[in-house]
Amino acid sequence: MRTYEVLFILSPQVPEEEATALVTEFRGVAEKTGATLKTEEPWGRRRLAYPIHKFNEGNYHLFVFESDGSLAELDRRMRNSDRILRHIIVRTDLDLKRAEKLAKRNPKKERVRPAPAFTPEANAPEITPAAEEPAPA
Amino acid sequence: MATTAPRRPHSGGGGGGGDRDRGDRQGQGGPGGGPGGKKKFFFRRKRVCKFCVEKLEYIDFKDVKMLQQFVPERGKILPRRISGTCALHQRKLQNAIKRARIVALIPFAAD
Numbered sequence: 001m002r003t004y005e006v007l008f009i010l011s012p013q014v015p016e017e018e019a020t021a022l023v024t025e026f027r028g029v030a031e032k033t034g035a036t037l038k039t040e041e042p043w044g045r046r047r048l049a050y051p052i053h054k055f056n057e058g059n060y061h062l063f064v065f066e067s068d069g070s071l072a073e074l075d076r077r078m079r080n081s082d083r084i085l086r087h088i089i090v091r092t093d094l095d096l097k098r099a100e101k102l103a104k105r106n107p108k109k110e111r112v113r114p115a116p117a118f119t120p121e122a123n124a125p126e127i128t129p130a131a132e133e134p135a136p137a
Numbered sequence: 138m139a140t141t142a143p144r145r146p147h148s149g150g151g152g153g154g155g156d157r158d159r160g161d162r163q164g165q166g167g168p169g170g171g172p173g174g175k176k177k178f179f180f181r182r183k184r185v186c187k188f189c190v191e192k193l194e195y196i197d198f199k200d201v202k203m204l205q206q207f208v209p210e211r212g213k214i215l216p217r218r219i220s221g222t223c224a225l226h227q228r229k230l231q232n233a234i235k236r237a238r239i240v241a242l243i244p245f246a247a248d
Contacts, residue, residue, distance in 0.1 A: 007199065007240055048241040058241065062199070086240050090198065095229075099194030 003038070003096070004065045006030075008078055008087035009058035012045065022083055023061055030074045035067035052085045184221030188230075196229045198236035204243055208234060212247040 008026075010019050027037060043060035052058070065071065071089055078087040187206075188196065198204070207215045207222070207230055214234055217227040237243040 005199075009240060049238070049244040050241055052241060060240075088198075088236060088240050090236060096195055102194040103192055 001066055001068060001093070002091055003093040004035070004063075004067060004071055005090045005092050006063040006065065006071065006074065006087065007060065007090075009048070009052070009060055009085040011053075011083050011085055012055055012057045012059060014059070014083050018083075019059060022081075026074060026077065027063065029077050030063070030065055030067075030071060033067070033071065033073050034069045035065040035071060035074075038064040038066050040064075048085075055085065058085050186221055186223035186226055188226040189223055196226065196233045198233040198240075199242070200233075201237065201242045204230070204234055204237055208243055210247065212244045 006026075010022065014022065023042075027040075031037065039062075041062040041064075043062060045057050046060050048056055048058050075087075075089055078084050188194070196203075207220060209215055214231060217224070220227075222230060234243060238245050
């Protein structure tokens, strides 16, 4: 099961009803190809960091999907839609899994600066079992 | 202690040998140290990898506030020679910043 984040920017010219219609349409496209929506986050209007098609604002929207297949169809639709200024689809499950593993391997511990060791042998066998919980993401 | 605990928490992938902007060169201490030598006296940053310290293993491209700390005014990615980020996290940070640029969360260049 793969997790995908889909972030796209709707043109600010699109009226609100049409925007919601488009959003549901895109969601439908993804769900038709076997994806299930996990979270949806409308960011609303945001200033763009640089103008796109002479617009300085955009209507951001975020989907998080879980799917076994790919989101190629959604990607294609988004690319062809002239209402979408930009979109990006990022697969996150691998990175998140890796991050979790790393967090488990290096649980959060206080950074205590060890005092300069006078007897290095005394410090050597000191392997402290990781006691603390890993950092909550 | 020294044998079990590596100094850098994440030694990154593979190679790692000669990355140019690692910055923690030891051989520059000598008297004939070169043009950069005199800076050393008044110019010392705390160089720890923010992500290693805070245990943030996943760098999210949507987290603009966090990314902006590594993108100074001009819009360039802060080199790790200055930020102190470790190689592994700098690479992830770089990817995140580039993704954020695509969706206009962060400028490619600013003046």
